[in-house]
Amino acid sequence: MIVNGKHYRTVWWQANKVKMIEQNMLPNRFKIVTYTKYKQVCNAIYTMVTRGAGAIGGTAGYGMALAAVNAPDKNFYKFMQKAKKDIEATRPTAQNLFYATNLVFEAIKDYKNDPKKAREVALEVAEDIAQEDSDSCERIGRHGSKLIKSGYNISTHCNAGWLAFVDWGSALSPIYWAKMKQKKKVFVYADETRPRLQGAKLTAWELFHNKIPHKIVCDNTTGALMQRGLIDMCIVGSDRIARNGDVANKIGTYTLATMAKAHGVPFYVAAPTSTIDITCKSGKDIPIEERDEKEVLEIDGIRIANHGSHAVNIAFDVTPAKLVAGIITEQGIIKPSWKKIQALNLQPVS
Amino acid sequence: MIVNGKHYRTVWWQANKVKMIEQNMLPNRFKIVTYTKYKQVCNAIYTMVTRGAGAIGGTAGYGMALAAVNAPDKNFYKFMQKAKKDIEATRPTAQNLFYATNLVFEAIKDYKNDPKKAREVALEVAEDIAQEDSDSCERIGRHGSKLIKSGYNISTHCNAGWLAFVDWGSALSPIYWAKMKQKKKVFVYADETRPRLQGAKLTAWELFHNKIPHKIVCDNTTGALMQRGLIDMCIVGSDRIARNGDVANKIGTYTLATMAKAHGVPFYVAAPTSTIDITCKSGKDIPIEERDEKEVLEIDGIRIANHGSHAVNIAFDVTPAKLVAGIITEQGIIKPSWKKIQALNLQPVS
Secondary structure (H helix, E strand, O other): OEEOOEEOOOEEEEOOEEEEEOHHHOOOOOOEEEEOOHHHHHHHHHOOOOOOHHHHHHHHHHHHHHHHHHOOOOOHHHHHHHHHHHHHOOOOOOHHHHHHHHHHHHHHHHHOOOHHHHHHHHHHHHHHHHHHHHHHHHHHHHHHHOOOOOOEEEEEOOOOOHHHOOOOOOOOHHHHHHHHOOOOOEEEEEEOOOOOOHHHHHHHHHHHHOOOOEEEEOOOOHHHHHHOOOOOEEEEOOOEEOOOOOEEEEOOHHHHHHHHHHOOOOEEEEOOHHHEOOOOOOHHHOOOOEOOOHHHHEEOOEEOOOOOOEEOOEOEEEEOHHHOOEEEEOOEEEOOOHHHHHOOOOOOOO | OEEOOEEOOOEEEEOOEEEEEOHHHOOOOOOEEEEOOHHHHHHHHHOOOOOOHHHHHHHHHHHHHHHHHHOOOOOHHHHHHHHHHHHHOOOOOOHHHHHHHHHHHHHHHOOOOOHHHHHHHHHHHHHHHHHHHHHHHHHHHHHHHOOOOOOEEEEEOOOOOHHHOOOOOOOOHHHHHHHHOOOOOEEEEEEOOOOOOHHHHHHHHHHHHOOOOEEEEOOOOHHHHHHOOOOOEEEEOOOEEOOOOOEEEEOOHHHHHHHHHHOOOOEEEEOOHHHEOOOOOOHHHOOOOEOOOHHHHEEOOEEOOOOOOEEOOEOEEEEOHHHOOEEEEOOEEEOOOHHHHHOOOOOOOO
16 A cells, blocks of 8 residues: 555565564554564564554565575574574464464475475565465455445444554455545545554554545444434454354444344455454454553653543453454455354364 | 542632642642632633533633622723623533623622622622532432432443532532442443543543543443443533434444444433523534544544545534433433423423
């Protein structure tokens, strides 16, 4: 996608180095960081220089390729084993991370005694992973754009844009596609998404740089916009989708979906099929992270609430399948039902 | 109500001075300010040292009494006319302000040529206005407390506590009454209430000092708490109620009410009958203030959103009567219907 008029991915390979956007500094500063050692890449994933399922997968692949570049000819294989473990330790619950490290590692196994060839193969696979993520998101955009009529006002929650993937994004991809490829008129109402404000900080930044007309709204305001007939559809991303179509996503998604239902506004979830976890029977099986109350009580380190009071900070909620009009995947738009998901014939990710 | 173990009202008279809590400094600092001139009181209302319908009414009454104290014997009546106009110019849309200034002014009219007696009468009426507000809120507490069972988890939005009135408050009064007078076990989930965070700042401060167990929640989280069965009832305040029972209140109230309906959680509005504006046929007739987008884009003067993006800042929304289980007034709990409101036989406030 576009930043200051130029095309960028969230992470890429350049002259034996890994480059990425420093997302912790957004929206206040746009900075590209460059890493020459795989341990720097580990640290970048750990400290959330890059974040989001697809972006983490892409970064992990490039991290493995960087390890291969720096691995000594002698002990090459051992070095790579260590690198794999180090990378996997950064965000142990991110499925895409393991997918990427495994894929690169399996590919170089055949070249244990040919480090030169192994380095080439590692980079090839890493580039494939990034490209696959971008392609998959682009296809989500193409499929999802069919749902968008010119003149639509679209509500989204949190950041499921290209910053969370290698390119294009999930929830925002249909919007980008509709605007850029189909020249449709679109307007986005971006929920600010308390407590971490990813909507106000990241989604608004993305939309601004890609010239998508938009406004930021407090999470409690979108319902009133629906009441006034100002929202035509909702598109959100997802952190995990259960086998029955229940959707876990950033806290507030369930309220948005319920409000959409109450107003007859179609509510869509956009996610690559890799987000579907067929080992989860329903939303009840999806673990919900509760985070530090400080995220609610402070903003950018400044206390905004009464001293002495505590806060609830549930990071995600589960939207039941019945509130979801469809899941926009790279394979097409599917109904969120056990039957339709079964038909995708997905494999569990270890 | 209680602050640091001691009873306070939001505004009171002491030795020919007006004293009030400096609400702009809450929750970080608890400061009492003292005014000796009515023009200082005007400034206090204008700069929101005190805010909220009942508190503004009480303050305006005391402001008139203070003017009477300082008015010269010669030109007493003229001085008071000027004071009335000055006080009324501070928050021209606050109904209670005009109610208070008119009441004091009418009372002193009979003593145009007896400034000494007029001063006594002005203070008497001002004390009556404050006492009436406190009594009215206390009765709201007594009536509303009947709805609260011991062990209830109650959700509230914004600040409709004693800080917005002279004492007790509206939405929080039933909670105070249930806890203090009836020793019921209550727990409050206070919506932080973006953008101005009156829940996190004022409601949490009140509850903390009055030893009501509570937690602050992001506005987008209360729906998820309802989904988990953690909310037994909602009580909110109101800025204006139409003749058919539609309720205007702080933005987010409509979403909260809709979520409550979807989960079978009873949703109550607590407000003195003076909040009912019988000149408004329905919610459509209630003007909705849109405020500066900076309130959304900045917190305490710090930019929290992408530079270049704009924001929606609708300050209030309208909850249709059908979502409201009852209106808790000083006269009892009434169904929000045209018939029940008609039966109150209210007069329009000019």
